[in-house]
Amino acid sequence: MTTxxxxxxxxxxxxxxxxxxxxIVSVIDWVLAESSRPAPPREQVRATVGRPLVAVFGELLNLPHEHAEVEAAVARFRELFRETVVPEAKSMVFPGVPELLEGLRREGRPLAIVTSKIRASAEELLEPAGLTGHFGAIVCHGMAPRGKPHPDLALLAAQRLGRAPEECLVVGDAVDDMRMARAAGMGAIGVSYGVATAGQLLGAGAQVVSETVLALGGALGTLRSLR
Structure with a gap:
């Protein structure tokens, strides 16, 4: 039994x-400003954070995902993100995160990343942030048949860690993270210091919502399962 x-x-x-x-919102705005289409409300832009880029620009440009303009927007976003955001990755790590990850590893807890970024984009951010070595698996968009909020990515991460889905806890700041966790039969812990509010996370299936990294560490330190 998992403890x-x-x-x-x-x-x-x-x-x-x-x-x-x-x-991310700033870079999306930059890409949208270069297009000839009307800018969507900023709230709509922010609500797309954490989703695959094809879905983001398909929605914001009101075009099919396979449209050439969407493909061009995705490519432009990745170019600008690599140039302007990746160099600042180290400073963007939330305070307390390295200590949290180190503590979990000392306890012998397997850790994974499950993200809607493609693998190259995830790695180019994790490496300069100094976080790559903490994770036994890095599971990204395109590595499973369906992305968030479907369970596929979470199930693949559990498989790569060699653990059963019902043993795992998912931690995320977005509604789709919580929906993915529940669909995969995993515990769902929301963090409200990212994109979604506590109410939105609870409504999507989170059983616990942490307002800070410190509170998240406390929750992970006392809960064995949130199924």
Whole structure:
């Protein structure tokens, strides 16, 4: 039986470990400003953070995902993000995150990243942030048939960690993280210092919502399962 000391933890990346949502919104705005289409409300832009980029620009440009303009917007976003955000990755790590991850590893808890970023984009952010070595698996968009909020990515992460889904806890700041966790039969812990509010996270299936990294560490230290 899994105990609290060994329960695997699957972390979202943007807005959960790194304070990137504001930068992501700024880069999305930059890309949209270069297009000839009307700018959507900023609230709508922010609500897309954490989703795959094809879905983000498909919605914001009101175009099919396979449209050439969407593909061009995704490519431009990645170019600008790499140039303007990645160099600042180290400073974007939420205070307390390195200590939290180190503590969980000392307890023998397997850790994974589950993100809607593609693998190259996740790695180019994790490495300069100094976080890569904490994770036994990095599971990204495109590595499973369906992305968040479907369970596929979380189930793949559990498989790569060699653990059963029902043993795992998912930590994330977005509604889709919580929905993915519940669909996969995993515990769902929301963090309200990212994109979604506590109410939105609870409404999407979170059983606990932490307002700070310190509170998250406390929750992970006392809970063995949230199924």
């Amino acid at each position: 609290q000391a060994t329960a695997p933890v699957l972390f979202d990346l943007d807005g959960t470990l790194l304070d990137t949502p504001r930068a």
